[in-house]
Amino acid sequence: MKPEEFLEIPAQVINEYRYSYGGVSRFFRSVMEDQQLLGTRCPVCELVSCPPRRFCATCSEETAWVELAGTGRVVSAVDCYYVPANYELHRYLNLPYTLALIQLDGSDTAIYNTVFTGSQELHQVNPGDRVRAVFREQREGRLTDFYFVIDDQSAG
Amino acid sequence: MSELSRKVAVVGIGQLPFKTRYPTHNFQELAFEVTALALKDAGIGVDDVDSAVYAIYSDMLLRQQTPETLIHEYLGLTGKPALRVTAGASTGTYALRTAFAEIAAGMVDVVLLVGTQKSGDLVNPETMHRGEGTMMSESITHDVNWQHPYTPFPPSAWGLIVTAHMSRWGTPSETQIAQVAVKNHRNAFLNPNAQLRLDVSVDEVLNSRLIAWPTTMYEACLFSEGACAIILASAEAADRIGKPPIWVSGVGTSHEASTPYIDEERLGRIPAIEKSARAAYEMAGIQSPRHDFDVIELHDLFAALEILTYEELGLCSPGEGGQLVDEGATEMAGDIPVNPSGGRLACGHIAGPSEVYSIAEVALQLREEAGERQVPIDRGRGLVSTVGGQCASLGAAVVLERGDA
Numbered sequence: 001m002k003p004e005e006f007l008e009i010p011a012q013v014i015n016e017y018r019y020s021y022g023g024v025s026r027f028f029r030s031v032m033e034d035q036q037l038l039g040t041r042c043p044v045c046e047l048v049s050c051p052p053r054r055f056c057a058t059c060s061e062e063t064a065w066v067e068l069a070g071t072g073r074v075v076s077a078v079d080c081y082y083v084p085a086n087y088e089l090h091r092y093l094n095l096p097y098t099l100a101l102i103q104l105d106g107s108d109t110a111i112y113n114t115v116f117t118g119s120q121e122l123h124q125v126n127p128g129d130r131v132r133a134v135f136r137e138q139r140e141g142r143l144t145d146f147y148f149v150i151d152d153q154s155a156g
Numbered sequence: 157m158s159e160l161s162r163k164v165a166v167v168g169i170g171q172l173p174f175k176t177r178y179p180t181h182n183f184q185e186l187a188f189e190v191t192a193l194a195l196k197d198a199g200i201g202v203d204d205v206d207s208a209v210y211a212i213y214s215d216m217l218l219r220q221q222t223p224e225t226l227i228h229e230y231l232g233l234t235g236k237p238a239l240r241v242t243a244g245a246s247t248g249t250y251a252l253r254t255a256f257a258e259i260a261a262g263m264v265d266v267v268l269l270v271g272t273q274k275s276g277d278l279v280n281p282e283t284m285h286r287g288e289g290t291m292m293s294e295s296i297t298h299d300v301n302w303q304h305p306y307t308p309f310p311p312s313a314w315g316l317i318v319t320a321h322m323s324r325w326g327t328p329s330e331t332q333i334a335q336v337a338v339k340n341h342r343n344a345f346l347n348p349n350a351q352l353r354l355d356v357s358v359d360e361v362l363n364s365r366l367i368a369w370p371t372t373m374y375e376a377c378l379f380s381e382g383a384c385a386i387i388l389a390s391a392e393a394a395d396r397i398g399k400p401p402i403w404v405s406g407v408g409t410s411h412e413a414s415t416p417y418i419d420e421e422r423l424g425r426i427p428a429i430e431k432s433a434r435a436a437y438e439m440a441g442i443q444s445p446r447h448d449f450d451v452i453e454l455h456d457l458f459a460a461l462e463i464l465t466y467e468e469l470g471l472c473s474p475g476e477g478g479q480l481v482d483e484g485a486t487e488m489a490g491d492i493p494v495n496p497s498g499g500r501l502a503c504g505h506i507a508g509p510s511e512v513y514s515i516a517e518v519a520l521q522l523r524e525e526a527g528e529r530q531v532p533i534d535r536g537r538g539l540v541s542t543v544g545g546q547c548a549s550l551g552a553a554v555v556l557e558r559g560d561a
Contacts, residue, residue, distance in 0.1 A: 001180040008179065013219055021301065051302045075418045076323070078315035079369040080307075084291045086282040087308050099312050099368075101320075101416060110418045112303045112313070122369055127323045143305040 021141075023054030026065060028141040035135040037068045037146070039107045050107040070133040071154040072104035077115065077125040092136075092144050098125045102148060115148045130154050161260040165394040165401030166556065168198025168387030169516045174351040174380040174504020177276035177286070183218055184230040186383040187272040191231055194268070194385035198399050202231060205387075206264035208238040211251035211271035213507035216293040218274055227272065237264070244297060245455060245544025246409070247271065248384070248511025249552030253407045255388050265393040271512035272383040290379050298546055299414060311376055311458050313547045315368040317416050318460045321424030322370070325475030328463040330370050332478040334361040336459040337375045337501055339487055344498025346488075346529035349513075351380050351504035361459075375459035380504035384512040386519070402519040405537075406442065406555030408435025414546035428551030429468035429543050436539075437470075440555035445470040449492060450533045451521045453514035454541040456499040461543070466494070469541055469553075488531060496521070496529045507544060511552070514540045518556050536561030 021028055030036045039048045040063035042056035048066060049057065056063055077100040083089050093114060103110040115131055117124040132151035139145040170193030178186060187210075195202060208231070210224040220226070224240035241251035248271045255267040278289030295308040307313040322328070338358055344350035356364075356374055365373040394401040410431035417423060433445070442448050454469070456462035463477035471492065472480055480486055486494035497503045497517045500510060518538035520526045536558040544550045 003179070006179055011219060013216075075423070076316045076320035076416065078312055078319050079366075080309070080312045080315075081366045081368065082312075083308055084288045084295070085280055085285070087292075087295075089306065089308055096366075099307050099316065101316050101418065103418060110415065112306050112415070114306050127320065143302060 024052045027052050028145070031135065031145045032139045032141045037070045037104060037133055039066050039068050039104065040064065041066045048107045049109045050104050050111055051109065066106070068104045068106050070104070071151060072102050072107070072131055074115065074125055074127055074129040074131055075101040075103050075110050076127055077101070079122050089144070092147075096120065100125055100131075100148065102131060113143065113146070113148055115150065117150060125150070162262055163391040164256050164259045164404045165389050165391065166386055166404065166515070166519045167389045167394050167397050167399040167401055168194040168200070169519055170194030170197060170385040171349055171513060171516055172383045173349040174378070174382040174506070176351065176380065178274065178381045183223060183272055183274050184227050186274070187227045187270050188230055190272070190383040190385040191268060191270055194387050198387040198397055200266070200387070200397055202233065204266055205233060205236065205268045206266045207236055207258060208233055208268045208270065209251045209255040210238065210240040211248040211269065211508045211512055212240050213242050213244070213247045213273055214293065217278060217290065219277065227270070243544065244550050245457060245507040246511060246542045246550040246552040247508045247544070248513070248515065249540065249542045249554055250409055250550070251512070252404070252515060252554060253409055253552065256404055256407050259388060259390050265390045267388045269386045269388060269512060270383065271385070271509040273506045273508040274381050275379055275506045276381055287379055303414070303546065309368070311371050312368040314458070314461065315371060317424060317426060317548060318370065318464065320416065321464055324424040327475055328460060328478035328481065330362060331358060332463060332481045333370055333375060333460045334358045335481050336456065336462045337361045340456055340495050340499040340501040341374070343488060343496050343529065344502035346496070346527070347498050347503055348527075350498045350502055351378055352502050354502065370460060371458045375501070377457045377500035377505040378502070380506045382504060382506055382509040382513070384509045384516055386512060386516055400523060402522050402556050402558060404554060405557045406436035406438070406440030406553070408432040408439065408553045410435065410551045412549045412551065414549045416547055425474060426464055426468050426543065426548045426551070428549055429465055429541060432551035433469050433541060433553040436553035436555050440557070442555060445539070446472070446492065448535060449537050449539045450535050451496060451518055451531050451538040452492065452494045452541070453497060453499070453517050454494060455543050456495055456501050457505070457543070459501060462494065462499070465541060465543070469539070488529070493531045496526070496531055511540070511542045514542065515554055515556070522556060522558050
């Protein structure tokens with residue numbers, strides 16, 4: 001088949017969502033309204049999760065909310081040089097940025113976020129680095145409402 | 157395997173080349189052409205097919221829900237049982253597990269497995285760039301609440317495992333990673349189905365655009381369109397069909413966590429690959445993966461992942477994958493060639509077709525019909541490993557062997 005013989009047309013699928021965070025809504029409300037990070041603790045095995053879970057991953061028990069200090073450590077980090085154009089993330093940061101897996105103090109699990117250093121250089125964020133959460137002025141109930149910076153003052 | 161289970165063989169193979177786009181084909185036509193190739197290879201007609209399994213990764217890329225219904229009808233199989241499997245970049249191998257189970261359980265004798273996927277039809281509405289449109293759809297594979305807001309691009313999230321591995325073991329080095337890219341790009345020159353033939357040096361790979369450290373542009377997989385089909389048969393049906401059977405002697409899958417493990421034991425490792433391989437090895441009676449295979453096709457979604465996969469497959473100990481690269485063991489001329497097809501870096505990649513292609517590729521190698529990219533077959537056994545999903549959470553492995561293995 002020759003290129004001039006096939007026909008291509010434009011089309012769109014436009015989906016606008018309104019969805020609930022369900023049982024972990026309080027995490028994002030707390031970030032938005034109180035600039036406070038929360039985790040969940042299982043009453044049976046005492047596992048603390050952040051990201052939070054309504055039901056414990058190991059015991060299936062309904063968990064209780066606990067306040068976290070907002071400090072933690074970098075488990076691993078990767079310097080990222082590409083984000084597709086017109087992504088929301090471009091509203092919050094410039095490239096390159098550092099994606100990091102962060103274990104908050106008091107939590108047994110780890111959360112995805114970014115560590116902002118203001119540097120364009122590689123390897124400014126490394127495993128074991130101490131970090132603390134910073135809350136953006138405009139918060140709308142998303143993971144991007146907060147980010148992390150290096151924090152040499154806090155002790156693990 | 158339980159006493160009730162029956163043997164399953166690959167008796168027909170159809171491959172279409174991976175391409176940036178197939179503007180000349182809609183997805184039903186891609187499936188039709190590749191099915192015709194597989195049926196012809198097996199020497200059977202569509203009426204001989206008892207059921208079909210469709211490996212179709214994404215509805216969003218197709219702008220069509222339940223596409224398998226349209227394909228099933230287009231192939232002339234209306235009325236026969238069928239189902240569709242989707243599991244990220246392990247879609248085709250998960251689909252094989254289903255097809256295998258249908259035959260092993262005695263439900264049917266001949267199953268058609270088809271992987272098909274258009275992917276280049278999406279455009280980024282601002283830039284009109286097709287690759288970016290594809291990437292936007294692909295990106296919500298990540299957990300939309302807890303991952304996607306900060307990681308809309310898979311190599312970034314998966315990079316968290318690679319950098320954790322590098323800080324834990326000090327390996328692989330950037331040069332070793334680049335060597336894998338050079339190898340797979342070079343292998344693609346021998347594969348007429350490969351999308352990209354790129355003669356690059358280690359320096360060129362290292363100096364190409366950085367995507368997510370340590371991964372550079374030439375170390376990241378392609379985005380492709382394509383289709384691949386396999387005919388699977390029970391021993392009895394294989395005997396009747398008469399094509400030299402390639403037996404599926406082991407199949408394993410493993411669903412793991414969507415976030416990298418942070419405990420000391422699993423930090424920087426990929427349990428989905430390790431556990432799926434272990435399950436397949438156990439079924440196939442593999443004792444020494446380093447010495448039991450003639451050829452391996454695995455998911456080099458980015459070059460560093462190939463090296464980490466060597467370790468998870470048990471070809472070497474954790475931290476020693478880079479050494480295999482230094483020794484040249486996984487080159488075409490090495491003692492355990494990996495990705496002679498060119499792999500996902502150079503042959504092409506789109507979830508669904510990719511994994512079916514890898515199974516077909518190893519079967520072709522074992523038949524000694526792989527043309528210029530044929531590797532020596534001594535042990536009569538090959539391995540397919542795939543991984544996909546949120547941050548390497550979906551692993552699958554398939555052991556294939558000839559009757560003389």
